[in-house]
Amino acid sequence: xxxxxxxxxxxxxxxxxxxxxxxxKAMMEIFPKYxxxxxxxxxxxxxxxxxxxxxxxxxxxxxNYSEDALNKVFSRYFGTGGTKRNAKEYAxxxxxxxxxxxxxxxxxxxxxLGNVKDGDGWKFRGRGLKQLTGRNNYDAFAKTVGxxxxxxxxxxATEKGAIESACWFWNTxxxxxxxxxxDIVKMTKIINGGDIGLADRKKRxxxxxxxxxxxxxxAPVA
Numbered sequence: 001x002x003x004x005x006x007x008x009x010x011x012x013x014x015x016x017x018x019x020x021x022x023x024x025k026a027m028m029e030i031f032p033k034y035x036x037x038x039x040x041x042x043x044x045x046x047x048x049x050x051x052x053x054x055x056x057x058x059x060x061x062x063x064n065y066s067e068d069a070l071n072k073v074f075s076r077y078f079g080t081g082g083t084k085r086n087a088k089e090y091a092x093x094x095x096x097x098x099x100x101x102x103x104x105x106x107x108x109x110x111x112x113l114g115n116v117k118d119g120d121g122w123k124f125r126g127r128g129l130k131q132l133t134g135r136n137n138y139d140a141f142a143k144t145v146g147x148x149x150x151x152x153x154x155x156x157a158t159e160k161g162a163i164e165s166a167c168w169f170w171n172t173x174x175x176x177x178x179x180x181x182x183d184i185v186k187m188t189k190i191i192n193g194g195d196i197g198l199a200d201r202k203k204r205x206x207x208x209x210x211x212x213x214x215x216x217x218x219a220p221v222a
Contacts, residue, residue, distance in 0.1 A: 001037045008218040012211045013046050013204070014055040019159070023056055026160040034167040035176055043208035044179035048191055049129040049166055051201050059162050061126030061133070063094035070097070077101050098122040102134065114139065124149070128156040129166035130191075141168050 010027070011020045031037060036045050050056060070078045070087035077100060078087040090097050102121035104112045113134025115121050126133040132141060135149055142152035145164065155161035169191075170176070178187045184205050188198050210216050 001032070003039060003212070005031075005042060005212070006218075008220065009211055010046070012216060012218055013208050014050050016055045017057055019056075022159050023163070026163045030160065030163045030167055033164075034171045036167060036170070038180070039209065039212040040182060041176050041179040043205055043212055044175070044182075044184070044187055045166070045170060047184075047201055047204035047208050048187060050204055051197050052131065052191075053129045053162075056129065056162075059128060059157065061131055063097050063125065064092055065090075065094075065097060067091040074101050077106065094125075095122045098125045113137070123153055127153070127165075128162040130169045132156055132165045132169070141165055144168055 005024075005028070007020055007024045010024045011017075014020065014023070017023065031042070036042055053059060065073065067087045070090060074097075076084075078085055078090070085100070090100065099119060099121040100106060102113055102125065103115050105116075107113065113124070114136030115124060115134055117135075120135050124133065124135045124138050132138060138152045138156070139149040141156075142149050145152070145155070145168075147155060152161070152165075156165045173190050175187060175190060178190065184202050185195070185198065188195055188201050207216075211218070
């Protein structure tokens with residue numbers, strides 16, 4: 001790395017996380033592989049991932065939807081008319097929900113995820129800091145780390161796998177160059193597809209740059 005990235009730095013950037021030492025260890029092992037090695041790149045990566053994962057605390061998609069939420073969030077699949085199903089029969093059953101809304105036979109061709117085998121929807125649900133979703137994405141990531149898609153599903157559920165899958169996405173989207181330019185708006189659009197949470201992402205990035213640049217007094221890590 002071009003500077004010394006410490007646990008204290010990371011703790012200040014994800015203040016509500018209780019496993020900073022584990023996350024830092026995983027980053028020190030994985031970051032060099034993807035050239036995430038400067039203040040700007042690390043600040044951009046952590047700011048974006050911390051926003052997406054609630055300070056690295058949420059590593060798995062929450063599919064525990066109520067009946068009302070299913071009708072609103074997945075209105076394409078639940079409701080009345082056509083092939084839509086009764087949300088009441090799926091409410092508060094995450095596995096059943098995933099094995100319906102994430103299976104290719106119920107999705108458009110454009111929205112296909114590669115989930116064609118029974119149980120794929122649940123097996124390849126969103127996991128990791130960037131919520132890797134769908135057999136196709138798991139398979140693409142798995143090939144870069146010498147695994148099968150099924151092995152990657154287990155790997156992404158770990159701290160190291162959560163970091164590496166996000167780094168893989170970061171690298172695939174060529175985000176190091178965007179981070180070098182400090183363009184948080186462009187970074188957010190590439191990651192999010194829009195500008196959802198832009199204010200928080202900007203705030204986190206500015207704080208991260210200040211922390212890594214020595215402008216913030218760091219508290220010792222227990």
